[in-house]
Amino acid sequence: GAVVSQHPSRVICKSGTSVKIECRSLDFQATTMFWYRQFPKQSLMLMATSNEGSKATYEQGVEKDKFLINHASLTLSTLTVTSAHPEDSSFYICSARIVGAREQYFGPGTRLTVT
Amino acid sequence: AQTVTQSQPEMSVQEAETVTLSCTYDTSESDYYLFWYKQPPSRQMILVIRQEAYKQQNATENRFSVNFQKAAKSFSLKISDSQLGDAAMYFCAYRSLLIIQGAQKLVFGQGTRLTINP
Numbered sequence: 001g002a003v004v005s006q007h008p009s010r011v012i013c014k015s016g017t018s019v020k021i022e023c024r025s026l027d028f029q030a031t032t033m034f035w036y037r038q039f040p041k042q043s044l045m046l047m048a049t050s051n052e053g054s055k056a057t058y059e060q061g062v063e064k065d066k067f068l069i070n071h072a073s074l075t076l077s078t079l080t081v082t083s084a085h086p087e088d089s090s091f092y093i094c095s096a097r098i099v100g101a102r103e104q105y106f107g108p109g110t111r112l113t114v115t
Numbered sequence: 116a117q118t119v120t121q122s123q124p125e126m127s128v129q130e131a132e133t134v135t136l137s138c139t140y141d142t143s144e145s146d147y148y149l150f151w152y153k154q155p156p157s158r159q160m161i162l163v164i165r166q167e168a169y170k171q172q173n174a175t176e177n178r179f180s181v182n183f184q185k186a187a188k189s190f191s192l193k194i195s196d197s198q199l200g201d202a203a204m205y206f207c208a209y210r211s212l213l214i215i216q217g218a219q220k221l222v223f224g225q226g227t228r229l230t231i232n233p
Binding site: 032034038041042043044046049091093095097102103104106108109 | 148150157158159160161162165167206210219220221223224225226228
C-alpha cells in the first residue's frame with residue numbers, strides 16, 4: 001500500500017532556531033501534499049497544501065514566512081519552522097495524494113518541542 | 116465552506132458490543148467523499164472507511180459500517196463486536212470533488228475518543 005514517511009519523528013530545538021521536517025511518499029508519486037498541525041486532544045488543523053513545483057497555498061491565519069513549505073519533487077515535501085518559539089511546539093502531520101485519487105495517505109507525524 | 120461536526124467528544128463500549136459514532140456535515144455540493152479515520156495512541160492516521168456521496172449503498176469494511184443519510188447530511192460509523200484494538204480517536208472527514216484550488220483538502224470533525232472496556 002501507499003506509505004508516507006516523516007523525518008524526524010521527534011525533535012527538540014531551542015527557541016529562535018529553525019527546524020526542518022521531511023515528508024516522503026515512498027512508493028508513489030504525490031502530486032499534492034498537505035501539512036497539518038495537531039494540538040493534544042484536538043483535531044487536525046490544515047496548515048497548507050502544496051503541489052509539486054508550485055508555491056504552497058496556506059490556510060488563513062498560518063504565517064507563510066514562519067512555516068516554509070517546499071515541494072520540490074513528487075516524493076518529497078519539507079516544512080521548515082523558522083525562528084521557532086515554544087508556542088510552535090506541536091505534532092505536525094503530513095499527508096500525500098495522487099491526483100484524482102480518493103484517499104490521502106498520512107505520515108506518522110513529527111513531535112516538535114521548542115525549549 | 117463545508118463543516119463537519121462530531122457531537123460526541125467521548126464514547127465508551129464494552130468489548131464485543133456495538134457502538135455508533137455520530138457525524139453530521141454541512142455542504143451545498145451534491146458530490147463529495149466522506150471518510151472515517153482512526154487515530155490510535157501512536158497517532159498514525161488510519162483510514163477506516165470511505166463513502167462516495169453518489170452511492171446510495173452504505174459502505175462496509177468487515178466490522179465497520181456506515182449509515183449515510185445524504186438528505187440529513189449524516190454519516191455515522193457503527194463498530195460491531197468491539198475489540199480492545201479499536202480504542203482510538205475517530206475523526207469524520209469530508210472532501211469535495213471539485214477540482215479547484217483548496218477544494219481537495221479534507222475537512223475534519225472534532226473527533227470522538229472511543230474507549231473499549233474489557
